[in-house]
Amino acid sequence: MTSPLLFEILTLALLLASGVSGAFLLGARSALQAIPLGLGLAVMWRVLSHSVIYFIGFGEHSRLVWLIGAIALIAAASFKHFRLSGYWLSVLLGVIAAAIAAVLTRGFGLRGIPHSDSLWILTLSDLMQRSGDMEIVGGRTAIKRGFAYPMTLALGPEGSSLTGLTPLIYIALVLAIIWAIASLSPSLDARQWAWILVPLVLVLITTPILLRAVWYVNGHTLTALGVTLAVTAVVLAVRDATLTRLNLAVIMIGLALISTTRPEGVAFAALIAAPLISERWISRWDVRWIVFSALGSFGLWMYLYDGYIPNLLRLYDERFPIAMLIGSFLVGLKLFDWFRFRLVPLALIGMTAILAFVFATNFVTLTDDVWLQVQNMFFGEGFWGGFFIAIVISAVVLGLQKLDSSYRLLAVISVLLVIGSIVAKLLDGGLFGDPTLGRLGWTDSLNRMWLHSFGIFIITLVIGFAQSISQKAKVSA
Amino acid sequence: MLPASKLVPIALLISGLGSLLLFPRPDIFVPANDNFSTAQIALEEHWIKGAAPILAAEFDAVKISYVNKEVDYSFVFDIALGQIYGIDADYTLPPLDVRGLNLSEAIAANTKERSEIFCNNPGEKYCELALVWDASADKDVELIALRIEDSLYALVEQGLAISLGVTID
Numbered sequence: 001m002t003s004p005l006l007f008e009i010l011t012l013a014l015l016l017a018s019g020v021s022g023a024f025l026l027g028a029r030s031a032l033q034a035i036p037l038g039l040g041l042a043v044m045w046r047v048l049s050h051s052v053i054y055f056i057g058f059g060e061h062s063r064l065v066w067l068i069g070a071i072a073l074i075a076a077a078s079f080k081h082f083r084l085s086g087y088w089l090s091v092l093l094g095v096i097a098a099a100i101a102a103v104l105t106r107g108f109g110l111r112g113i114p115h116s117d118s119l120w121i122l123t124l125s126d127l128m129q130r131s132g133d134m135e136i137v138g139g140r141t142a143i144k145r146g147f148a149y150p151m152t153l154a155l156g157p158e159g160s161s162l163t164g165l166t167p168l169i170y171i172a173l174v175l176a177i178i179w180a181i182a183s184l185s186p187s188l189d190a191r192q193w194a195w196i197l198v199p200l201v202l203v204l205i206t207t208p209i210l211l212r213a214v215w216y217v218n219g220h221t222l223t224a225l226g227v228t229l230a231v232t233a234v235v236l237a238v239r240d241a242t243l244t245r246l247n248l249a250v251i252m253i254g255l256a257l258i259s260t261t262r263p264e265g266v267a268f269a270a271l272i273a274a275p276l277i278s279e280r281w282i283s284r285w286d287v288r289w290i291v292f293s294a295l296g297s298f299g300l301w302m303y304l305y306d307g308y309i310p311n312l313l314r315l316y317d318e319r320f321p322i323a324m325l326i327g328s329f330l331v332g333l334k335l336f337d338w339f340r341f342r343l344v345p346l347a348l349i350g351m352t353a354i355l356a357f358v359f360a361t362n363f364v365t366l367t368d369d370v371w372l373q374v375q376n377m378f379f380g381e382g383f384w385g386g387f388f389i390a391i392v393i394s395a396v397v398l399g400l401q402k403l404d405s406s407y408r409l410l411a412v413i414s415v416l417l418v419i420g421s422i423v424a425k426l427l428d429g430g431l432f433g434d435p436t437l438g439r440l441g442w443t444d445s446l447n448r449m450w451l452h453s454f455g456i457f458i459i460t461l462v463i464g465f466a467q468s469i470s471q472k473a474k475v476s477a
Numbered sequence: 478m479l480p481a482s483k484l485v486p487i488a489l490l491i492s493g494l495g496s497l498l499l500f501p502r503p504d505i506f507v508p509a510n511d512n513f514s515t516a517q518i519a520l521e522e523h524w525i526k527g528a529a530p531i532l533a534a535e536f537d538a539v540k541i542s543y544v545n546k547e548v549d550y551s552f553v554f555d556i557a558l559g560q561i562y563g564i565d566a567d568y569t570l571p572p573l574d575v576r577g578l579n580l581s582e583a584i585a586a587n588t589k590e591r592s593e594i595f596c597n598n599p600g601e602k603y604c605e606l607a608l609v610w611d612a613s614a615d616k617d618v619e620l621i622a623l624r625i626e627d628s629l630y631a632l633v634e635q636g637l638a639i640s641l642g643v644t645i646d
Contacts, residue, residue, distance in 0.1 A: 004513065111509040114522040122515040123530065127561045160513040199486045202493030211505040380500035386492030393488040397481045442503075461485070468481040 004157045005106040008164045011155055012098035015042045016168070018070035020094045021077030024087050027246035031090040036176035038094060039169065040229055040253045043222065045069055046155065047148050047260055047297070050128070051304055059131035063155065101168035110215060112166065115443060117145070118217035125150035125161050134305035147301040148260040149219040161217075169221045170214045173455060176225055180232035180459045184239075184406050186470035196465045200458070207385035209442055213451055219261040220451035226261065227272065228455040230254025231413055234276045239406050243276070243286055251276070252293035258452075259298040263309075264424035268452065269294035271416040274343040275409055277331070284332035287340070292328035299324030344412065351419045358426055358435050369437035373446060381440050382447040391457050398464035407467050410460040417453040421446060516562075520590060526555050528608060528632060531590055533562035535610075536618045541632060542567040543622040546597060550574065552606055552622070552630045553595040572622035572630055575643055580625050583641050584633065587611045594630070601628060610634035621645065 002010075019038025020031075022045070028034040049069055050062040074091075081087035104110060112118060124145050127134075156162035204210055213221050233250035237243045255273060258265035273294070277287045299321035302310050310320035330336065339346070359366050376382030378389055395411070425446040426435045438444035479487070512521060516534030519527035532539045544554040544566055551571040559566045588607045596604035609631050610618065620632040623643065639645065 105509070106513070109509045109511060110506040111513070111518075113504065113507060114518075116524060116526070119515070119519055119522065119524045119527070122518065123558060123561060126515045126530075132561060156513075160515060163513055195482075195486050196489075199489035199493060203489050203496070206493050206496040206500075208501070208503050208505060212503075215506045380496075383501070383503060385496030385500050386494075387496075389495070390489045390492035393492070394485045397484045397488065401481050465482070465485050468485075472480065472482060 002157075004160070005102060007157045008102040008106050008162060009099050011162060012102055012164050012168055013095045014067070014070050014074075015039070015046075015152075015155070015165075016094035016098045017091050018042055018045070018073040020090050021073045021087075024077050024081055024084075024090070025073070026249045027244075028090075029086055030179075031086070031093045032175055032179040032182065033250075034090045035094050035097060036172040036179065036225060036229060037250055037253065038090075039172040040225060040257050042070070043148050043152050044253055044256050044260075044297075045073075046152050047300075050151055051300055054131070054134065054304065062131065066155070097171045098164070098168060101166075101171060102164035104167040105163035105215070111163070112215035112217045113212055115216070115218070117443075120145050121150050121153070121217055121219070122161055125153040125156075126159075129154040129156070129158070129161075146219040146261045146263075147305070148257060149222050153217075166217055166221070167214050169225055173221055173225045173228060176228040176232070177455045177458055180228060180455075181462050181466075183232060183236060184410075184459070184463050185466040188466055188469060192466075192469055196462060200462065203386055203390050204458075207387045208383040209385075209448075209451070210387070210454065212383065212442075218448070220448055223258050223261045223265060223268075223452045224455050226254040226257030226265075227268065227417070227452055228254075228459070230258065230269070230272050231410070231456050232459070234272060234413070235406055235409050237276055237282075238279060238409055241279075241281055243282060248286060248289065251290055255290065255294040256297040259294045260301050262452070264420075264427070264449075266294050266298040267424060268417065268420055271347060271420045272413060274347055274416070275413065278341050278343040280341060284334075288328050288332040291331045292325070295324035295328050296321070344416075347416060348419070351416075351423050354423055354426075355419065362435050366435065366437060372440050372444075373437055375440060376438075376442075376444060376447045377450070381442075382444065383442040384447075384450070387454070388450075391461060394461045394464070398461070398468060401464070401468050401471075403464055403467045403471070407460065407464045410456065410463060414453065414456055414460050417456060421449045421453070425449065524592065526553075526558055526594075527590070527592065528554060528594075528606060529558035529562040529564055531608060532564060532618075532620070532632075535589075536614075537616040538565070538618070539563075540565040540567075540617075540619045541622065542619075543570045543572050544568055545571045549597055549599055550624060551597045552604055553597075554622070554632075572624045573643065573645070574624045576624060576626060578642050580623070580631075580641055580643075581629065584609045584625065584631055587637065588631075596628070596630065598628060604628040604630055607631040609637065611637050613637075 016038060019042030020034045022041040023034040023038040028037055046066050049065045053059055053062045053065050077087065128151055153161040153165055230251050233247040237247050255269040258269050273290050276282060277290055303321045315323055377384050425437055428445065438446040512518060516530040519530040541564060545551055545568050546553045548571045554566060584607060587609050589610065591605055591607040593603050594606040595602060598604060605628060611634065613636065614634045619635040621635050621638055623631050623633055623638065625631050
């Protein structure tokens with residue numbers, strides 16, 4: 001019998017090699033981009049292949065179908081890019097990352113901090129691994145447990161999960177953040193980079209929750225990977241006023257990841273896509289594809305196993321995914337242009353109005369809750385160390401500068417994500433019933449939701465800093 | 478005033494050093510002790526809803542009864558988890574009230590797990606649940622839910638429960 005460590009190394013290596021291959025087939029040409037994009041793509045292939053096979057009644061063969069698809073992707077990419085050393089280097093680096101991730105759990109014998117959410121996710125993954133009836137859990141377990149993450153964990157050895165997946169997602173997330181900074185930043189010299197990166201790394205390694213997230217079994221870092229990929233490609237597209245096929249693919253994969261990992265993901269996806277789909281130059285079909293990547297994948301999840309929202313909307317059976325499909329098409333119609341072109345301000349105004357209403361009607365309770373969140377974020381209770389103190393001070397300092405459009409767009413998206421997280425938490429806690437912003441401690445769900453966007457906060461900070469230095473250099477010259 | 482190019486790194490440095498010196502340094506992982514099985518992790522971590530995976534890992538087939546959770550003085554045996562782990566659960570009747578038998582000590586020796594669980598005691602949301610069986614339990618096991626103390630429930634192997642004086646209708 002294969003040892004669990006070897007099994008995990010082989011599975012994770014195949015997962016990443018197939019993803020990197022897919023990324024190269026889509027047009028990626030660097031390991032920095034291909035590894036995070038590849039992991040996202042591999043997870044979505046797992047979701048799609050399992051869903052289709054499960055739907056036609058052969059769920060027990062889903063691992064085999066995933067395997068065949070993964071090998072086919074590798075074969076296609078190695079045939080097409082046989083002479084491209086960058087491809088082979090990326091695959092090699094991906095395989096090394098996979099091996100490191102497996103060793104971090106099975107090799108060193110380490111597990112994430114115990115939490116009941118993690119056990120729920122492992123339980124769902126166990127059910128998926130045994131190809132159990134997904135309807136069992138529909139409506140009975142919290143939608144918060146997600147779909148894509150437990151589905152991929154289920155590729156682990158029989159009776160347990162793919163433990164190395166969680167550290168591997170984290171590695172991919174770190175690479176995605178570096179890719180975003182490299183793609184969006186003006187060029188700086190080594191001394192200037194050190195001037196920002198050394199203190200930044202100090203903040204990050206002294207932030208306990210960011211270290212816990214390496215092993216912590218939950219969908220937060222997978223969501224963060226999707227958010228980071230999608231936001232970066234959105235900002236690149238808006239900056240260049242053109243949407244390349246590769247960036248379209250990155251956005252679609254990122255949004256699909258977010259929408260199948262967290263229940264509020266589909267709303268996050270809308271906030272992230274808003275600045276791009278409200279551009280006048282983008283084609284109507286690209287708008288539809290982007291919206292479809294979020295709504296279609298969300299519809300698939302809801303249809304296959306968690307009917308919470310379809311039940312709420314009374315859109316039973318196939319009606320919900322069909323509604324998602326139709327919705328994606330309608331968004332691109334000329335009829336909705338007025339609305340589409342004003343998505344960002346409308347989203348900001350809408351969410352602010354919701355917050356104002358809820359705070360006005362529940363002032364006392366929510367004031368107490370805000371204080372709890374302040375303690376979580378700034379006073380160490382949520383294990384965020386000095387992270388948010390650094391982010392807020394930097395945002396204030398950089399906000400006073402006249403920086404270019406990429407930074408401003410990143411800042412706007414950051415604000416959208418912050419307000420969106422708070423609104424999502426209020427919805428989760430009963431927006432019009434008994435709204436709550438959570439509790440003291442790292443396990444509070446809003447406290448953990450900041451993990452979805454911390455990468456964007458870091459990117460925004462570094463790009464702002466790099467632009468301020470770059471502008472200063474221009475003025476001096 | 479210092480320019481942003483200096484203020485931002487200084488702010489980061491102070492935040493990082495402040496975090497290092499002032500804030501708690503909790504564990505960031507736990508040793509797995511070679512245990513990556515979902516059921517065993519539930520057992521090890523005293524998961525509040527862990528009864529189903531623990532029982533499924535221990536026995537080939539599990540049948541439990543008296544786990545109606547819709548009435549006062551009952552506890553929550555999660556339906557989804559029960560079905561995920563293939564446990565045959567009869568939710569018709571609530572736990573048998575055997576507080577008069579004073580079984581707390583008698584079950585202690587054979588208690589395999591005891592953890593917090595949601596319950597429907599008026600004015601009380603959390604109780605404890607013990608999982609109890611002895612060496613004579615079959616691999617196809619039948620357990621019944623009992624109310625042992627005011628806030629202590631137990632799932633006890635049926636033969637063992639009868640030998641302790643519990644009468645089952």
